[in-house]
Amino acid sequence: MSGADASLRDGALGRGELTLRREAGGLVLAGDPARYGKPLRVDFVEGRAAHRRRFGGGRGQLVARACGLAAGITPSVIDATAGLGRDAFVLASLGAEVLLIERVASIHALLADGLARAARDPETAAIVARMHLAHGDATHELAALVAASTVAPQVVHLDPMFPHREKSALVKKEMRLFRELAGNDSDAPRLLEAALDVATHRVVVKRPRKAPPIEGPAPHHVIDGKTSRYDLYVHRSLKA
Numbered sequence: 001m002s003g004a005d006a007s008l009r010d011g012a013l014g015r016g017e018l019t020l021r022r023e024a025g026g027l028v029l030a031g032d033p034a035r036y037g038k039p040l041r042v043d044f045v046e047g048r049a050a051h052r053r054r055f056g057g058g059r060g061q062l063v064a065r066a067c068g069l070a071a072g073i074t075p076s077v078i079d080a081t082a083g084l085g086r087d088a089f090v091l092a093s094l095g096a097e098v099l100l101i102e103r104v105a106s107i108h109a110l111l112a113d114g115l116a117r118a119a120r121d122p123e124t125a126a127i128v129a130r131m132h133l134a135h136g137d138a139t140h141e142l143a144a145l146v147a148a149s150t151v152a153p154q155v156v157h158l159d160p161m162f163p164h165r166e167k168s169a170l171v172k173k174e175m176r177l178f179r180e181l182a183g184n185d186s187d188a189p190r191l192l193e194a195a196l197d198v199a200t201h202r203v204v205v206k207r208p209r210k211a212p213p214i215e216g217p218a219p220h221h222v223i224d225g226k227t228s229r230y231d232l233y234v235h236r237s238l239k240a
């Protein structure tokens, strides 16, 4: 699906297979549970995000190392494939200013709702104050979206969708819902080009461990994790 089709990406909503509705705990995206599993919502206050914030391993976490967070170094980051904001929240928890860009309107709406709820909670308010959300297609508008924000593009973080990246049935259902909305992000090579143009220091790309790098220039470094890895494209080193 090309970036020009971004307005069609919420097609599953248009076909009535998925609905976006407000519940007591916030905005949820829901469909037939047999096909899509549990409704999707963004929650930075409780659950997985809270657990990771409290016990997650700080700057030793894969995403933090890939983005260059180290003792005395906290770069600003553009997360050009924001999704549910999990990676961005980890980076913001560690002190980074992050611009999150998401092109799918319903996913952007879930994120905006999750950020607004987290802004009202004393435990997460300071963290989400560092998270700045934009709606747009980073493949086509990255330079303009970055220029309109206050976040410097020292590091651009990319995590495009990749087919069959997770094994468990539970995650597969969540991924199915996501894929219905986002497609396979087949324009990732052009997104990488756009990211390399705006990043002042590095572009980092999250991939499933065994997947090939995104088509284009070869990464300079690779950081391997248990299930995923990061390909690093380095313009210049980050300094304290």
Ligand SMILES: C[S@@+](CC[C@H](N)C(=O)[O-])C[C@H]1O[C@@H](n2cnc3c(N)ncnc32)[C@H](O)[C@@H]1O
Binding pocket: 003, 080, 081, 082, 083, 084, 085, 086, 087, 088, 101, 102, 103, 104, 107, 136, 137, 138, 139, 140, 159, 160, 161, 162, 181, 182, 185, 191
């Ligand atoms: C695998 S998910 C990212 C998950 C995210 N890293 C997280 O921690 O929740 C990929 C997301 O990037 C979005 N996306 C992909 N290409 C994009 C682009 N060119 N501009 C904006 N968003 C994009 C997709 O719509 C999808 O929501």
